[in-house]
Amino acid sequence: MEALVKMEGMRKSFYGVEVLHGVDFDVSAGEVVALCGENGAGKSTLMKILAAVYVRDEGKIQIQGKEIPNVTPLQMQREGVAMIHQELNLFGDMTVAQNIFLTREPKNKLGLVDYPKMNREAKEILQGLGQDIEPTAMVRDLKVAQKQMLEIAKAVSFDVKAIIMDEPTAVLTNVESEILFDLIAKLTAQGIGIVYVSHRLSEIIRIADRVVVLRDGSLVATEPISNVDENRIASLMVGRDIEHTVPEPFDGDKDDLVLEAKHVSGDILKDVSFSVAKGEVIGFSGLVGAGRTELMEMIFGLRKFDGGEVLLHRKPVTIKSARAAIKAGMGFATEERKTTGVIYGRSIAENMDYAYREKFKGNTILRPNAIRSRSKALIDQMRVVCRGPDQEIQNLSGGNQQKVVIAKWLSSMPDILIMDEPTRGIDVGARQEIYNVIKALAKEGKTIIVVSSDMTEVLSICQRIIVMHEGVITGVLTGDDRTENNIMQYAANVMQKEN
DSSP: OOEEEEEEEEEEEETTEEEEEEEEEEEETTOEEEEEOOTTSSHHHHHHHHTTSSOOSEEEEEETTEEEOSOOHHHHHHHTEEEEOSSOOOOTTSBHHHHHTTTOOOBOTTSSBOHHHHHHHHHHHHHHTTOOOOTTSBGGGSOHHHHHHHHHHHHHHTTOSEEEEESTTTTOOHHHHHHHHHHHHHHHHTTOEEEEEOSOHHHHHHHOSEEEEEETTEEEEEEEGGGOOHHHHHHHHHTSOOOOOOOOOOOSOTTOEEEEEEEEEETTEEEEEEEEETTOEEEEEEOTTSSHHHHHHHHTTSSOOSEEEEEETTEEEOOOSHHHHHHTTEEEEOSOIIIIIOOTTSBHHHHHTHHHHHHHTTTSOOOHHHHHHHHHHHHHHHTOOSSOTTSBGGGSOHHHHHHHHHHHHHTTOOSEEEEESTTTTOOHHHHHHHHHHHHHHHHTTOEEEEEOSOHHHHHHHOSEEEEEETTEEEEEEEGGGOOHHHHHHHHTTOOOOOO
């Protein structure tokens, strides 16, 4: 099959360090190519070169046999290549149609924007993709899944030949992901090539025709999907066999309760009660909107609750701020790493030291050498791949940024660590390392609460799984009852009652 898009000998360096070492890549018309690799393997850099976000140092790009020089992203879109970034590039205060035709608005005879024509054409594009989105709707009012479909509509409006999708299901529900998969099938049926960048190996096995694996900036494998399985892809990504994590049985004292929530209500939560013991790892599962994150934010003092109480070490506490929660011995690695997890423009050391400063403010002198020393120790503990404590956080891969977030909370030596979607958007190698850290913390007597939409994740590391549905706890699973089927039934609130 002749390649629709072909990249040969791609090389790229940042700050004198080469991150792509002569990589070849191609995608054919109507083909779904999955691009895999650990965080920092070079996937994003390669795709940003293809989308003309980055300028290549060496190499050649051809589209349908035509060689493309270094151009702007807009020019590359006009050549037929579009990239849908994980952080969607839309303007919330503009309409759907305005976003689709931004800088290319149809004009009337007076040279003014022809809004009726623009809305009509936007409607046709959306309907062609099977999307019932009003072209006059404001983008800020759309759901995340609709915004993603809008990005695809923008790409199609350029007479696109190939679409790069970067972690497209990271913020989608299972139902929304199914809609996306159906749309991908429609696009490939029209002869559009899809480059699918994802860490969700089960999705790759399901929808890809071929998998391409990068490791440390080099191409290590390109295989038909029929030749591989999830374990094989994971091994190629990290260069070793991946161990399968299973939770060790909780052997602590179940009566040594560290945290209790009793009859907590507020926002969407309705009379929620649970407890967790010292050294225990529990998971909160459920569908989007179940109330898991809201519950954790209430416990951590980020949200007010209408009723109920929280106890730490069996004593009632009133926590009204994150600072108070930190002082009380809690840490909270939030779901939104880029907005509430790290501070861009600051160094790794500054990011890692934040929680330590909050907890011990007034009790210790903060010396730069001490901060760097603590950071170096945490970098080693979390195996953060970086140039050192002074490197700015935004220059790290997503997986290494996540390790810094966790290290930040470890610096405060918490008794309780809440982790909301701790491995979203990171590769299997980094995920395994984070799981190992969780297990080690539990052995040290730390209490870990994991909120995750990944059922495999909670089954792999959580000794007890609490399932929520629309603000209510619908099930608590232990032992052999911890199965994907049971989680899904409780999450959807359709578990059959025993007779």
